[in-house]
Every structure is written in C-alpha cells, then in structure tokens.
Amino acid sequence: MDAKLAELRGVGQKEQGAAFIALIHDILGRPDQSAVVPDVHALVATVVDHDSVGLVVGRQVLSELVKILGEGTVKNPELRKTLVEDTLATIQPRIVSYEEQVNTLRFQLADILEQEEEWSEAARVLMGTSLDSGQRAMADGEKLRVYVRIVRLLLEDEDSIQAETYYNRAALLVHSASDKETLLQFKLCQARISDYGRKFLEAASRYHELSYVGEIDEEERRHMLLAAVTCAVLAPAGPNRSRILASLYRDERTIDLETYNILSKMFLDHILRSAEVKSFEATLKPHQLAKIAISSNDRLASSGQDDDPASANEPAASTRTGPSTVLDRAVMEHNLLASSKIYNNITFRGLGALLDLTPGAAETMARKMIEQGRLRGSIDQVDKLIWFEGSREEDDAQGKAGGLGDVEEAEDTGAPFTKRWDNQIRLTAANVRAICLPLPTSAHFPSG
The missing domain is CATH 1.25.40 (Serine Threonine Protein Phosphatase 5, Tetratricopeptide repeat)
Structure with a gap:
C-alpha cells in the first residue's frame, strides 16, 4: 500500500x-x-x-x-x-x-x-460540528435542525441542563423555520424541557396541545396526553392547575388512560389516599421523583410542637417536617386545597394529621399557599386555627338563596358535582320562595 x-x-x-x-x-x-x-x-x-x-x-x-x-x-x-x-x-x-x-x-x-x-455520545459528536462558519454558509433552518436534534438526544439521557443551553439557541432560530417536522420536534423539546425543569403547568399545557396534532402518530399522541395528565397532577395546587385539570378532564380521550382515576379525583377536589398515590408513583420517570430540599427557615418553623392542652383529643401528630419529593408536595398541597372545600376551619394539629406532617409544617404549607394566592384563607396563630374562605361567587349565591336577592340559573362550567348540586338546591329554594311570596296575608283556603 x-x-x-x-x-x-x-x-x-x-x-x-x-x-x-x-x-x-x-x-x-x-x-x-x-x-x-x-x-x-x-x-x-x-x-x-x-x-x-x-x-x-x-x-x-x-x-x-x-x-x-x-x-x-x-x-x-x-x-x-x-x-x-x-x-x-x-x-x-x-x-x-x-x-x-x-x-x-x-x-x-x-x-x-x-x-x-x-444518546449522549451522538449529541457530543453533533456539538463538534461547525455551524457558524465554513466553506459554505449553513442556513438557519439547517442549524435549527441540528440544535433540536442535540436537545432531543440529550433529553433521552435526561441531561436537561445541557439540553436547555442548546434549546435556547434553537429558540433564536425557530422564527425562520418552515419545516413542520422540525417545528413539531422543537415544540416537543419545549414541553420536555419544561417537564425536566419542574415547570409542570407549562409542560402539561404544551403536551396537551401536541396531543391534538394530526401529523403525529396516534400512539405518540396518546403518550403526550398521558404526559400532560402526569405533569398536571405534579403541578402546584391552585387556580392555574385547576384550569389545566378541567381541560384534561373534559377531554374524552383521558378516560382510557391508566391515570384517569387520579385526574378525576384531583379535578373533583377529592382527598387522595396513599394507595392511589403509590399506584400513580409507579408511572413516573426518575426526574419526576426528584428529592426536594427544605429550607432552614421552613425546617425551623416546621419543627415546633403543639403543646396546647386543648388538642389532647385530636389525632397524634406526625414527625415529618415537609414533603420529600415533587409528587409528595403536589399531593399534600392538593389535599390541603381539598380540605378547604370540606371544612370552614381546622387546627394545625388536625391538618398535620390529614397531611402526615407536624403541626408546624402543616401551618407552613398553608401559609405559603395563602401568600401565593393559591389558597383563600387566614391563619389564627393564637388559637392555632386555619380559617378557609369560600369564593366570592359562592358567598353571593348563598346570600341570594337566603332571601337577599334572586337566584339565576348559571351556565354549567364543569364545576365539581357537589357545587352543581348546591346550586340546584339554591335554585329550587328560590323558586319555591317566588311561588309562595305573592300569596296575600288575608288569603284563606276552604275547609274540607
């Protein structure tokens, strides 16, 4: 040779x-x-x-x-x-x-x-390509395809930190893309980046949007719908998550998913039991089971014990000072929100027993949710009570049903069945009152 x-x-x-x-x-x-x-x-x-x-x-x-x-x-x-x-x-x-x-x-x-x-080796090889200079200029569309491919490969190995770097580069070029396949891959990467970054509300919304795209294979669309439900369940409890849950609950395709049971319970504000949570936990990916750290201030506030003798007859307090995983936190916040639909008020110790937390940790979680506008209520630290507030619409409806005004039949917005049942009772009571009031005081009925 x-x-x-x-x-x-x-x-x-x-x-x-x-x-x-x-x-x-x-x-x-x-x-x-x-x-x-x-x-x-x-x-x-x-x-x-x-x-x-x-x-x-x-x-x-x-x-x-x-x-x-x-x-x-x-x-x-x-x-x-x-x-x-x-x-x-x-x-x-x-x-x-x-x-x-x-x-x-x-x-x-x-x-x-x-x-x-x-996956990671393939991504590293692509990272070495020269995209910004060379013997021929590379079009923005070609650069976007390379960046999206790198992001997709890195996410396969769950390297979300490095993937986000290349996702940001792709985001600068996406406006120039005309290839539908590349745009769909970019949107999927966008959803997965939000998922890995624990921005579960954004991820759920984007996964749900992609599950309607006809160009995507049916099995892939079902997988995205399942991912949307999972992210919605893991999202922080509050009004924004309620809207996502409502959208998914009304989607007729979700009834065939294995996670439909937990979706329906969260949408209907039912308290979740440990067996249901364990079953759902088995479907999660490793990054969705990540451990979460408790700040030193929260740990100090959560370690306080309830020495009030009036609480002697209440359930024994847990020793846990906070949630340990993302799922743990999501379930606790949901159960706290669900309890606000059941109780007018609850003691720190009683809430701790419900959430499997110390009284101080239960108070800390409620305080944070109230501060962030995800829970309507107030805290009485002297009596160690959390007072829950109903929505303004419910208060107004209750006042009208009590005779302070008229009750009009509202449009069905997919509210939990218990609320709709309450509205029907109010409407019936108001109609009975409207029928009875016009009778004159001197009216009398014939005997016999």
Missing part, C-alpha cells in the same frame, strides 16, 4: 484525483476486509498531509470517500463505524481546509451512535 501511495503522489494533479478515488473503490471492494481500516487510514493521511497532493484534489477524494461511507457501501456496521471514526480523527487537525467533509462525517457518526442508543 505504501508503494502504491508513493506512486500516486508522483502522478500529475489532473490524474491524481481519479487515481485516488479508484484506489478507494479497490480497497473497499476487496473480499478480505481485514486490511481495509489501515489502508484507508494510510490513503486519507496521504491525501491530507502531503504537499504533493493539492487541496482541490484532497477535497475531491475525501468528498468521494464520505459519499461512499454515507451510501452504505460498507455493509458491516462495526467496520463502517470504525472507518468513519478513524477518518474523522485523521482529518480533524486540518478541519479549516476540510470543514464540509468533517461536518458530513460527524452527521454520519451521530446517526450510527443514535442507532446504537448512545
């Missing part, structure tokens, strides 16, 4: 390109593949490093080699992978002269690694 390469180096520039290309086909077409890798390595090193081979000839030869490797002429996948890696390593020091060929080889190597499910 060395003698053959030395001979070709002495050939004129016009014949060199065709001669080297013919040698490539000869090497790859041999029945014995044992010497293919060292022979191709020697050829590439000769083309790249020797001054007797010009830059134009070098690019012509390497472009042909890259084309052959990309067309699948080499049937053995391991041999093809080795050839691509070795050729890439040989050209890399001269990347300024052969940038286009290096980029194409990197895309090929990324394809091979992705087929082998080496």
Whole structure:
C-alpha cells in the first residue's frame, strides 16, 4: 500500500484525483476486509498531509470517500463505524481546509451512535460540528435542525441542563423555520424541557396541545396526553392547575388512560389516599421523583410542637417536617386545597394529621399557599386555627338563596358535582320562595 501511495503522489494533479478515488473503490471492494481500516487510514493521511497532493484534489477524494461511507457501501456496521471514526480523527487537525467533509462525517457518526442508543455520545459528536462558519454558509433552518436534534438526544439521557443551553439557541432560530417536522420536534423539546425543569403547568399545557396534532402518530399522541395528565397532577395546587385539570378532564380521550382515576379525583377536589398515590408513583420517570430540599427557615418553623392542652383529643401528630419529593408536595398541597372545600376551619394539629406532617409544617404549607394566592384563607396563630374562605361567587349565591336577592340559573362550567348540586338546591329554594311570596296575608283556603 505504501508503494502504491508513493506512486500516486508522483502522478500529475489532473490524474491524481481519479487515481485516488479508484484506489478507494479497490480497497473497499476487496473480499478480505481485514486490511481495509489501515489502508484507508494510510490513503486519507496521504491525501491530507502531503504537499504533493493539492487541496482541490484532497477535497475531491475525501468528498468521494464520505459519499461512499454515507451510501452504505460498507455493509458491516462495526467496520463502517470504525472507518468513519478513524477518518474523522485523521482529518480533524486540518478541519479549516476540510470543514464540509468533517461536518458530513460527524452527521454520519451521530446517526450510527443514535442507532446504537448512545444518546449522549451522538449529541457530543453533533456539538463538534461547525455551524457558524465554513466553506459554505449553513442556513438557519439547517442549524435549527441540528440544535433540536442535540436537545432531543440529550433529553433521552435526561441531561436537561445541557439540553436547555442548546434549546435556547434553537429558540433564536425557530422564527425562520418552515419545516413542520422540525417545528413539531422543537415544540416537543419545549414541553420536555419544561417537564425536566419542574415547570409542570407549562409542560402539561404544551403536551396537551401536541396531543391534538394530526401529523403525529396516534400512539405518540396518546403518550403526550398521558404526559400532560402526569405533569398536571405534579403541578402546584391552585387556580392555574385547576384550569389545566378541567381541560384534561373534559377531554374524552383521558378516560382510557391508566391515570384517569387520579385526574378525576384531583379535578373533583377529592382527598387522595396513599394507595392511589403509590399506584400513580409507579408511572413516573426518575426526574419526576426528584428529592426536594427544605429550607432552614421552613425546617425551623416546621419543627415546633403543639403543646396546647386543648388538642389532647385530636389525632397524634406526625414527625415529618415537609414533603420529600415533587409528587409528595403536589399531593399534600392538593389535599390541603381539598380540605378547604370540606371544612370552614381546622387546627394545625388536625391538618398535620390529614397531611402526615407536624403541626408546624402543616401551618407552613398553608401559609405559603395563602401568600401565593393559591389558597383563600387566614391563619389564627393564637388559637392555632386555619380559617378557609369560600369564593366570592359562592358567598353571593348563598346570600341570594337566603332571601337577599334572586337566584339565576348559571351556565354549567364543569364545576365539581357537589357545587352543581348546591346550586340546584339554591335554585329550587328560590323558586319555591317566588311561588309562595305573592300569596296575600288575608288569603284563606276552604275547609274540607
């Protein structure tokens, strides 16, 4: 092989390109593949490093080699992978002269690694591509495809921190994209980034939106709908989550999901039991079971014990000072919100027993939710009571049903069945009152 390469180096520039290309086909077409890798390595090193081979000839030869490797002429996948890696390593020091060929080889190597499910390795290979400079300018649409692919690969290995860096780069170019497939992949990455970043409300909304896209496979749409329900359940309790839950609850497709039971209980403000939570926990991904830390201030506030003798007859207090996981926190906040629909007030100790927290931790959680506007109520620290407030609409309706005004039948907004039942009772009472009031005081009925 060395003698053959030395001979070709002495050939004129016009014949060199065709001669080297013919040698490539000869090497790859041999029945014995044992010497293919060292022979191709020697050829590439000769083309790249020797001054007797010009830059134009070098690019012509390497472009042909890259084309052959990309067309699948080499049937053995391991041999093809080795050839691509070795050729890439040989050209890399001269990347300024052969940038286009290096980029194409990197895309090929990324394809091979992705087929082998080496997600992070494939992403790192793509990160080395030169997108902002080179022999030909790369269009924004092509750059966007590369960035979205890197994000998707990193998320497969749950490397959300590095994925967010490339997602931000993609976000700057998405306005110039016209390819529907790339835009859908970007939106899916957007939802997954929010999911991994524990922005569960945003993730649920985006997953639900994607579950309606007809261009996506039906099984994938079902998977996105399931992800939307999961993120909605994990989101912080409050009005915003209630809107997402309502939207999902009204979606007729969710009734077939295995998580429908917990979705319906959360939408209807039912208290969740430990067995139901355990069943749901089995469906979560590792990042959705991440541990959460309790701040030193919250730990200090939560460690206080209730020494009030009036609480002696109340349930024994737990020793837990706060939720341990994202799911734990979501369930506790939901149960706290659900208890506000049942009770007018509750003691710190009673709420702690309901949430499996110390009285101080239960007070801390209620205080935070009230501060953030996710729970309507007030705290009486002297009597160790939490007072819950109903919505203004309910207060007004109660006043009208008591005779202070008229009750009008409201549009059905999908409210929990208990609230709708209450509204029907108020409406019936108001109608009975309207029928009875016009009777004059002197009216009398005939006897018998």
